[in-house]
Amino acid sequence: MTRSPTGYPAAALREAIDWHLALAEGDTDRWHEFVAWLEADEAHRAAYDRVSMDDALLDGRRASSAPVAMPVPAPRVRPAPRRIWAAGGIVALLAGATTLLALHHPSAPDRYRIESPASASRAITLADGSRIALNRGGRLLLDRADPRRVVLEQGEAMFQVRHDASSPFRVEVAGRTIEDVGTAFNVVADGARIEVAVAQGAVLYQPAGERVMLTPGMALRSPSPGAVELRRVAAASVGGWTSGRLEFDDVSIAEIARALGRSLGTPLRVAPSLGQRRISCVLRSDRGAEMAIRSLAALAGATATRQGDGWLLSTDGGGAG
Amino acid sequence: MEGGAGARGKEAGLKAYFLRERPMLLRLLVARLGSAEEAEDVLQDVWLRLETMTSPPISQPGGYLFRMANNIAIDRRRTALSRTRREHDWAEACGGADAHVPSGEEALIVAERLREIDAAVAALPERTAHIFRLYRYDHVPRRAIAETIGISLSAVEKHLGAAYRAIHRLAATGDGEEGGHVAAPCAGEGP
Numbered sequence: 001m002t003r004s005p006t007g008y009p010a011a012a013l014r015e016a017i018d019w020h021l022a023l024a025e026g027d028t029d030r031w032h033e034f035v036a037w038l039e040a041d042e043a044h045r046a047a048y049d050r051v052s053m054d055d056a057l058l059d060g061r062r063a064s065s066a067p068v069a070m071p072v073p074a075p076r077v078r079p080a081p082r083r084i085w086a087a088g089g090i091v092a093l094l095a096g097a098t099t100l101l102a103l104h105h106p107s108a109p110d111r112y113r114i115e116s117p118a119s120a121s122r123a124i125t126l127a128d129g130s131r132i133a134l135n136r137g138g139r140l141l142l143d144r145a146d147p148r149r150v151v152l153e154q155g156e157a158m159f160q161v162r163h164d165a166s167s168p169f170r171v172e173v174a175g176r177t178i179e180d181v182g183t184a185f186n187v188v189a190d191g192a193r194i195e196v197a198v199a200q201g202a203v204l205y206q207p208a209g210e211r212v213m214l215t216p217g218m219a220l221r222s223p224s225p226g227a228v229e230l231r232r233v234a235a236a237s238v239g240g241w242t243s244g245r246l247e248f249d250d251v252s253i254a255e256i257a258r259a260l261g262r263s264l265g266t267p268l269r270v271a272p273s274l275g276q277r278r279i280s281c282v283l284r285s286d287r288g289a290e291m292a293i294r295s296l297a298a299l300a301g302a303t304a305t306r307q308g309d310g311w312l313l314s315t316d317g318g319g320a321g
Numbered sequence: 322m323e324g325g326a327g328a329r330g331k332e333a334g335l336k337a338y339f340l341r342e343r344p345m346l347l348r349l350l351v352a353r354l355g356s357a358e359e360a361e362d363v364l365q366d367v368w369l370r371l372e373t374m375t376s377p378p379i380s381q382p383g384g385y386l387f388r389m390a391n392n393i394a395i396d397r398r399r400t401a402l403s404r405t406r407r408e409h410d411w412a413e414a415c416g417g418a419d420a421h422v423p424s425g426e427e428a429l430i431v432a433e434r435l436r437e438i439d440a441a442v443a444a445l446p447e448r449t450a451h452i453f454r455l456y457r458y459d460h461v462p463r464r465a466i467a468e469t470i471g472i473s474l475s476a477v478e479k480h481l482g483a484a485y486r487a488i489h490r491l492a493a494t495g496d497g498e499e500g501g502h503v504a505a506p507c508a509g510e511g512p
Contacts, residue, residue, distance in 0.1 A: 004489060004491050013491060014486065014491060021478060021481055021482060021484065021485070023346070023391070024389070026344065026384050027384045028381075028383025028384060028387070029383075030384070032345055033348045035345055038349070039348065039352050045352055051485065051489065052395055053398055054434065054438065054488065056395050057438070058435075058457055058458065059432060059436060123391055163332075165464045165465070165468065181461070181462070181468065200460070201461070201462070201465075202459065202469075204469060211469070213469050215455065215460070215461055216459060216460060231403050246454055288441065
């Protein structure tokens, strides 16, 4: 019997690897065959154990060479989808199939808007079971005829998408498109500036353009169409606002203030002298605006004062000196 | 699909599946763990999870159940390993003062094995390594990898098979061993 350099019978090891890959998507029959294979030979059991335990060692590892813009073939079609509902339709670009979808007229009766007030966030369940949490002051455009298309017009939303490779879920935001190829991701629309972060699975940013694949723990920021910055965040922290927990790791105070303001429904301005400083912190947004804002002020070594309908964070405010 | 009743129906379906597949699940676990007692224990664990599950996102309940049982079996083995590792770390931190702590040999083996795996993946052709990392570290579904990179699903699977064979130091092609099960060189994915 030929043995691999690791001392296991090579044939058993090869078969174990094939099983390991097949079982990830195997049905009942496949598993029955696998059990029979395992029981047939001690070498099979040992080889599969080796393969599966080795593989389990890799859990929790992250790709160090984060997949940034992947070397992908040029898209077959390059539409300029300015607005998803506008003329031109939407071109779905998958490697295997190029699908031209029906055009939605702007006045289509199936379209409807969902807005959340500054006082509360909203949860939405779409017909396909996908769920959206819309943060305070957000606005979504939905389509009854096509639950796989959503426009985030304003604000922040966390998407838990039911993945369907044959009908990718798309979010249109400030003229850019995000296509789900996995499950859970958060999107912010703030004027022309957008942010996307992935908690699970993967999304494709601009499937017909830059085609940047974002995987768990990757966050993309795009200040304007065509510009892209990538950074790492804790995957578990993505969409934390849905549970009142905002986590920031080396983030500018200006950006933290925007995120916190969205979740509190309260404008939170930051003095320019303070805005670019970066800190790491965890803030609770579910214990009242004042407590959250005062926490941030304390962490930033700043003073929080009421200003109009919101708050101002500054270093020289009248108070704690 | 259609609200609460549908979801409850699915859960009931999963439990019915469990009861039907129980003998086979047990055989799987006995084969994996080598102990009938521990296998029963894992089955109990599976059942408890089914009890507490709220919304099973399941298209293949059978595959789902078997995967769950198999994953729990793997977790049990891992827990045993990491316990050894923790004890090792503790012993290190305490300058080895704790005489009853195991040698930590197991933990060293784990660390060494991870280094070997990293080296094997790093030595792969770039594209194979990239696909493997996407799949295994970033949990990107195979179909999504295929769609993003623009190759076929089976090409992705060939890359993954090649990566795992390299990790286990098997030659990329059937190198003469009996039953050279799959000869799946990874060089290219066609035109």
